[in-house]
Amino acid sequence: RKEVEQDPGPFNVPEGATVAFNCTYSNSASQSFFWYRQDCRKEPKLLMSVYSSGNEDGRFTAQLNRASQYISLLIRDSKLSDSATYLCVVVGSGNTGKLIFGQGTTLQVKP
Amino acid sequence: DAGVTQSPTHLIKTRGQHVTLRCSPISGHKSVSWYQQVLGQGPQFIFQYYEKEERGRGNFPDRFSARQFPNYSSELNVNALLLGDSALYLCASSLGQIQETQYFGPGTRLLVL
Numbered sequence: 001r002k003e004v005e006q007d008p009g010p011f012n013v014p015e016g017a018t019v020a021f022n023c024t025y026s027n028s029a030s031q032s033f034f035w036y037r038q039d040c041r042k043e044p045k046l047l048m049s050v051y052s053s054g055n056e057d058g059r060f061t062a063q064l065n066r067a068s069q070y071i072s073l074l075i076r077d078s079k080l081s082d083s084a085t086y087l088c089v090v091v092g093s094g095n096t097g098k099l100i101f102g103q104g105t106t107l108q109v110k111p
Numbered sequence: 112d113a114g115v116t117q118s119p120t121h122l123i124k125t126r127g128q129h130v131t132l133r134c135s136p137i138s139g140h141k142s143v144s145w146y147q148q149v150l151g152q153g154p155q156f157i158f159q160y161y162e163k164e165e166r167g168r169g170n171f172p173d174r175f176s177a178r179q180f181p182n183y184s185s186e187l188n189v190n191a192l193l194l195g196d197s198a199l200y201l202c203a204s205s206l207g208q209i210q211e212t213q214y215f216g217p218g219t220r221l222l223v224l
Binding site: 004008034042043044045046049087091092094096097098099100101102103104 | 142144146151152153154155156159161166167169201203205207208209211212213214215216217218
C-alpha cells in the first residue's frame with residue numbers, strides 16, 4: 001500500500017464549479033500535512049497547510065480527519081487558472097523533514 | 112528575495128555517465144532536500160541535508176550521493192546513469208530540519224539516453 005494515496009483523475013469541471021479532492025495516508029503517527037499545487041513542467045508550490053480544525057484560504061478549504069487518516073481539499077467557484085495538479089503531502093515521521101507525496105490529482109477547469 | 116535556484120535546468124546524458132546537479136537554497140535556510148519526480152508521479156524523497164550533515168535518505172541506490180557545503184548550497188551526484196534515472200530533480204530548502212515549510216526550486220530535467 002502506498003504511504004499517500006490520491007485519485008489521479010483527471011477531474012474535468014466547468015468554471016464556477018465546486019470540486020473536492022481526497023487523499024488517504026497510512027502512517028497514523030503523521031503530524032503535518034499540506035496541499036501543494038504543481039503546474040505543468042513546473043515545481044510544486046505550497047497551496048496550504050492542513051490542520052485538524054480545518055482551514056480556509058479564500059476559495060480553498062482543507063480538512064483533516066485523523067481517525068480515518070484522510071485529508072481533503074475543496075475548491076469553490078473554480079477558475080481556469082486553478083487547472084493544475086494538486087499534490088497531497090504528509091511529513092514523514094522521525095527526525096527528518098521528509099515529505100511524502102501522493103501521485104497528484106489533475107484538475108482541468110473548462111470555460 | 113531570490114528563491115531556490117538549481118542548475119542546470121536541462122541535461123542530456125547517456126547510460127553509464129555521471130551527473131552533478133546543483134542547488135542554492137533561499138538565503139538563511141540551512142536545510143536542503145532532494146526529490147526525484149518521474150512523469151505522472153509525485154516527487155520521491157532522496158536526501159535531506161541540514162547543517163552540512165545528511166539527516167535523511169530515501170530508498171535510492173548508492174549510485175545517488177549528495178553533500179552540502181558551508182554556504183548551505185548542495186550537490187546531488189548520480190553515478191552509472193540508467194534510463195530510469197530520467198526525471199525532474201527537485202531541490203527544496205527550509206529554515207530548519209523538521210516541521211518546516213519546504214520551498215522548491217524549478218528543478219533540473221535529466222534525460223538519460
